[in-house]
Amino acid sequence: MQDLPPTPLYRQIADLVTRDIAAGRLLEGERLPPERAMAATHGIAVGTLRKALQELVDQGLIERRQGSGNYVRGVRSVGGLYGFFRLETPSGPGLPGAQLISVDRLEKPSDAPDFGAAPDAHRIRRLRLLDDGPAAVEEIWLDAGRAPGFGADRIGPSLYRSYLTEFGLRILRVEDRVGIGRLPGWGAALGLAAGASVGHVHRLSWAQDGTPVEYSRTWFDPDKVSYVNRLK
Structure with missing residues (x-):
């Protein structure tokens, strides 16, 4: 049996959020927790979390609103x-x-x-x-x-x-x-x-x-x- 190449930590977090969106645990328009709180929950550095969030932004799954936070936006296209x-x-x-x-x-x-x-x-x-x-x-x-x-x-x-x-x-x-x-x-x-x-x-x-x-x-x-x- 062959282990597949390990997924980078930031992508693992991005995939977890993707799964939450796909499964309906995160709804369209819902605000994600503050970045420092999310980083603490997952036991990662804030910089790693921000890299994960940027991947989700690039995929069109969340949007960043200056001064407000990160919001789910890509429920219909999560696929x-x-x-x-x-x-x-x-x-x-x-x-x-x-x-x-x-x-x-x-x-x-x-x-x-x-x-x-x-x-x-x-x-x-x-x-x-x-x-x-x-x-x-x-x-x-x-x-x-x-x-x-x-x-x-x-x-x-x-x-x-x-x-x-x-x-x-x-x-x-x-x-x-x-x-x-x-x-x-x-x-x-x-x-x-x-x-x-x-x-x-x-x-x-x-x-x-x-x-x-x-x-x-x-x-x-x-x-x-x-x-x-x-x-x-």
Whole structure:
């Protein structure tokens, strides 16, 4: 198993705020806490926090108002990155991470829905982490025609960020079907026996041009995390 490159601290904080916006914990127009208070909450320097906030400004997710503070503004465009990551710990969203298990180029699975025009796809298997603890294993199939030259060296902790920066591919919409499944044999990194009954998510994802480009399956430990979707 391969640890993916560590995410810089400022980007980890930016991603946490992005997740809060996507999940509805931060609403459009809401004022963020004062910068010094936010820095203290996360145990980081104010300069690191300001770098994180600038990243969010650059993404159009917050705006800075001189003399007033920082306000949420990009609820409708949050998408991608961690915007579609729906697993949370009982105490809150948790800091997401990932370890790479394998990357292969294979014929698309026969039981998958239609996605992309190529007959084959890049299959990515990963262990997903929350607060450094195992939370889920996932198998992602990305249409090979949309990601030429795809490989392990082009995958970062946020797969959707990698799609965007490496291939100009932005995931704007997903459809999830949640149920119960059996943990596959390759999913031992989750810490459960093969065949154990776990939470299971089928996902189909659409790119910015309106076409489905990715199909994934996620198996998660319901004793450690829950699938959360907030409507607003």
